[in-house]
Amino acid sequence: MSKDFNPENHILLEQALLKLPQQQMRQNFKTSQRYLERDLTFLNNAASEALESCNNGKASPDDSLMQLDVIISRLQGLKRKMVALQTEEDVLMRKSKARIAHLQALYSINSLDDQDYKKWNRIRMNRLLADNILRNGYTETAKALIEADPEIADLVDLEVLIQCKAIETSLRDGHTEDCLAWCQENKSYLKKAKSSLEFEVRLQQYVEFIRAGKTIEAIMYYRKYLVPIADEHLDSVIRIAGMLAFSTPEELESPYQDLFSPDRWQKLADSFVATHHQMLGIPMPSLLQIALSAGISALKTPSCRVGNHPITFVSNYNSSLCPICSPELSELAKPLPYAHHVRSMVDPEPVMLPNGRIYGRQTLLTFSDKAGLPKGRVRDPTTGDEWDEKVLRRVFPS
Numbered sequence: 190m191s192k193d194f195n196p197e198n199h200i201l202l203e204q205a206l207l208k209l210p211q212q213q214m215r216q217n218f219k220t221s222q223r224y225l226e227r228d229l230t231f232l233n234n235a236a237s238e239a240l241e242s243c244n245n246g247k248a249s250p251d252d253s254l255m256q257l258d259v260i261i262s263r264l265q266g267l268k269r270k271m272v273a274l275q276t277e278e279d280v281l282m283r284k285s286k287a288r289i290a291h292l293q294a295l296y297s298i299n300s301l302d303d304q305d306y307k308k309w310n311r312i313r314m315n316r317l318l319a320d321n322i323l324r325n326g327y328t329e330t331a332k333a334l335i336e337a338d339p340e341i342a343d344l345v346d347l348e349v350l351i352q353c354k355a356i357e358t359s360l361r362d363g364h365t366e367d368c369l370a371w372c373q374e375n376k377s378y379l380k381k382a383k384s385s386l387e388f389e390v391r392l393q394q395y396v397e398f399i400r401a402g403k404t405i406e407a408i409m410y411y412r413k414y415l416v417p418i419a420d421e422h423l424d425s426v427i428r429i430a431g432m433l434a435f436s437t438p439e440e441l442e443s444p445y446q447d448l449f450s451p452d453r454w455q456k457l458a459d460s461f462v463a464t465h466h467q468m469l470g471i472p473m474p475s476l477l478q479i480a481l482s483a484g485i486s487a488l489k490t491p492s493c494r495v496g497n498h499p500i501t502f503v504s505n506y507n508s509s510l511c512p513i514c515s516p517e518l519s520e521l522a523k524p525l526p527y528a529h530h531v532r533s534m535v536d537p538e539p540v541m542l543p544n545g546r547i548y549g550r551q552t553l554l555t556f557s558d559k560a561g562l563p564k565g566r567v568r569d570p571t572t573g574d575e576w577d578e579k580v581l582r583r584v585f586p587s
Contacts, residue, residue, distance in 0.1 A: 194306070196295035202479060203292060208470035209346055210285045214278065219377070221274045228267045235260050287343035316341045317477040323350040324475050326358065346471070353465050360458040365394045368461055378468050386464050388422050389457060391415060392429065396448050399432055407433065486525045489513045493522065540581040542569055547584060554578075 239256040291312065298306045315338045322331040328351055335342050359367045372379060372387040379387055391414045398407035411430070419426040432445055447453075466473050493513045513522045536549020546569060557567045568575045 194298065194300050196298070199295055200292055202472075202476055205470055205472050205476070206288050206292070206344065207285065209349070210281045210288070212469045213349075214281050214285075216375075217274055217278055217281065221271060224267060224270050224274075228263060232260060232263060235263070284343045291344060312338070312340050312344070316344045317475070317480065319345045319347075320350070321475045321477040323347065323354065326354050328354070349469065349471075353462065356465075357458045357462050360390075360461055361454055363397075363454055365390050368457075369394075371461075371465075375468065379464070382464075382467070384464055385422065386460055388415075388418060388425070389460065392425065392448075393453060393457060395429065396432075396453075400449060404433065481521065482525055485513060485518060485522045487528050489522050489525055489527050491527060539584050541584045542567075542574075543576060543580055544569065544572065544574060546571060550581065553581075 235256065239253060239260070242256070243253050291309075294305070294309055298309065300306070315334060319331045319334045319341060322334065323345070331345070331347065335345060335347065356367045356371055359365075368390050369387070372390065376387075378384075391410075395407055395410050395415060398404075398410055411433075415426055415429070429448070432448070463473065465471070472479065488511075490513075493511055512518055536552050538550045539547050540550045540553065541547050548570070553567050553570075556570050560568050562568055562575065565578045566575055567578050567581065
């Protein structure tokens, strides 16, 4: 294996690729355990009652048959649930195997020039693109990309991200039903993580009742859903009770104005996405953004100028535009740190021409000599401008 290729460097950001299926399998196991405990308790009690009724002669043969039908029906329902969970488990196992194989393939690559590495890199790029596209809600585009490259089908969490985006969109549109259903499915995690997501969503539903002038519905909702959790959110529960004393939202004083702000829906959506991704081990932001930020930071220097053509560093390549200062990447580069270069990538003894371009002194002199210029004159290989050699200024680019 070549010195310049280290598989460990490539899998630093890939923990989430393996973590999400594991989290889903853990949830799958807990769900099956809950089904078994609940249904087996019911079945044991029902079987004991049927047997006791039959032995005591309290139940007729028809009643006994009806009890047996109920037990059989419950068993069939349990079987259907367990089969569905087993099918989901098989899918998750297949995805885990595919992801392990994808990462394991790195250890059979010898250098960055191998065709196998180019293939692996293409698969990773398509996977990161599909993931980023899904996070932004372009489901059909992501599906088309997966169809075009079937090798990434088991490497992209299609269903999970589609469900997350659907709930996020419903919250941004002012609907709480989907999010509350998700909270009920993952109640144990939210309780363990001490998340206030469900309370905030129910609080928003309560606010909407008041906004619509449905005072009776607001009171009933308050008693049913907010009072039972008053101990956990005592200050908030006491505070929002005072909202009922006002007839319209316009009459609410400043302590309540924030609850009627349209921005609350956006904050709820962002809070849901953060909670969802934290539960499943999905990184925020997407891996594509993380990888792109790392690449941008590696190229960013103090000489970069947003919106302008910067001083261009030219070695053996003719490049007239720094990618970090391009319109496409300049906004992304603004908050990122400068690169820390421990080794210069420009030619030895770099010098700067009056137009701001930088070249290695020997490279510039060799080019000028081949261009037929008299001794003491130099020419810019990019623009063709000529100057006296005395104008060259030594620089020390970072």
